Amino acid sequence: MCKFCAEHGAGKRWYLNTKNYVDEMVKNDKEREEFVRNFAATVEKDGAYRILEALTPFKSESWMDRSRELREWYIYWHQGQPVTIEETKEIMKIASPIAKVECLCRRVLRAETGGEKYCLLFGMLLDYIRDWPDFTPTGVEPLTVDEAIDEVVRRDREGLVHTVWTFKTPYIAAVCQCATPVCLALRQALDFGYMLHKGEYVGVIDTAKCDGCGECVSRCQFGAIKFDPVIGKAYIDMWKCYGCGVCRAVCDRGAISMRERQSIPELKDEWFEPIKVPGSGRWE
Amino acid sequence: MSGLNRLKSRAVGGGSEMVEIRFDKEKCIGALRCGECLRRCPQAVFRSYPENRRRGEICDEWYLAPTYQVLCTGCGICIEHCKPGALSLIC
Known part of the structure; x- marks a missing residue:
């Protein structure tokens, strides 16, 4: 069982535990409320960017240290994990309300402004996201449970990966449907070894x-x-x-x-991409 | 400098040998207006950032930064396709 399931799963997968979706988690936690409120506002102040910038040209040792710190930061605040289509459907039944918006990653990484809505957001995040219309230039489209399930099935056929996201772990407020390298998370995970857990x-x-x-x-x-x-x-x-x-x-x-994953001895504790220094062949 | 030597110099932290992308903000017309570099880079080295953002408003000033520069191969495709000539490469 992964660390998240052990701590936040109540005997189930952590993302299938209804408790991790309730609005009270935001209302009763000032720190989390702040994080959710500022989530869309902080795109230009992104910590990961500052660190990458500071490391160019980089020194190997500090790269490893910073990557390790970043991994911990994301586990605490904004961790993602890929989920299969069956489980994504389950999540759609638990989360509420659900709405879809444009994908900020595609805009940030590939200047994609086609208006196609890929991201599914839940609960309190929806209230705050409206303050920052860069996130939602074509609006917020509410979905019923059935519509949300149709949506994730369609994206699955298109070949997009479903990932579930925490806003101060373990509160869950989003399911992204992504591909490499237009997704900041997949990008960060594969090239630098943090931000995204491996799936169950x-x-x-x-x-x-x-x-x-x-x-x-x-x-x-x-x-x-x-x-x-x-x-x-x-x-x-x-x-x-x-x-x-x-x-x-x-x-x-x-x-x-x-x-x-738990049934495979060597992979049961394999949750992260190794941290690498690009180009050097060094592994942790 | 050969590819192998470049790898070696990276491994020991000899950052000065790396390819460096220079970005001239004065010349750039904005990532969302153009975005050729963002779309064309094979390594997806660039990332765009909004400037002077205000709550409740859509920001149309998005500039770029070669955030993932460590993955740059120095192929020069971004420079070929940058219409305002805001990018240059230092090898």
Whole structure:
């Protein structure tokens, strides 16, 4: 069981625990209220950016230290984790109210201003987000539970990864639907090793069923699936897999299944990408 | 400088050998008006930031910063496509 589930799950997955969605968590905690209120306001003051900037040109040692600090900061304030489509549907039944807005990451990283709404926000965050219309230039679109479920299923078919987000852990106020590298979180996680937990599952391919079509290879946002030309089939690097289940959705043969991370001895405590110094080959 | 040497110098923290992207804010017409560099960079090195933001208003002054510069390969695609010529590369 992951640390979050042990501390905040009440016997379940932490993100399926109804308690982590109630508005009282914000109302009764001044620090959290402040964080939620300022969330949309702080995009230009983002701490991670300042640190990256200060480290360019960087020294290896300070890079490792700062990355470790950042990892802790995100675990405390704004941690994400990929969730499978089944669990995302469950989350839609628990969270309320739900609305969708434009994605700030796509705007910030790729100047994407198409008006397509990708992000699902819940509860108190919706009240505060209206103060900062950069976040919501085309408005906030409320969704019913059924509409929200249709929305996440559609995004799953498009090949986007669902991630669940805390606002001062363990309060949950958002589900993002992302891809690499337009998502700040996936970006930060893969290149620098913080901000996103690995998921509770790991994908496994049944080689007997795989016909080597390669659909899953191009879908994987984490670079975990490769095509082996010798056997003519795809395989998953389980160390790299985040357990989002996007590959499973496109497999016509039903060759991909999700296995509990806890059932795999070497992966049961594998929650983060190793911190690396880019280009140096150094690992932690 | 060869690629291998560059890697070595990074490993020992010899930052001065890194490729550096220079960004001239005076010339940039704004990330949301143009955004060519953001969209075209193969490594997605750039990130845009709003300036002079006010509560309740949409900000249209978004500038950029080569935030993920450590991943830059120095390929020069951003410079080729920067219409106002706000970017330059120091190798």
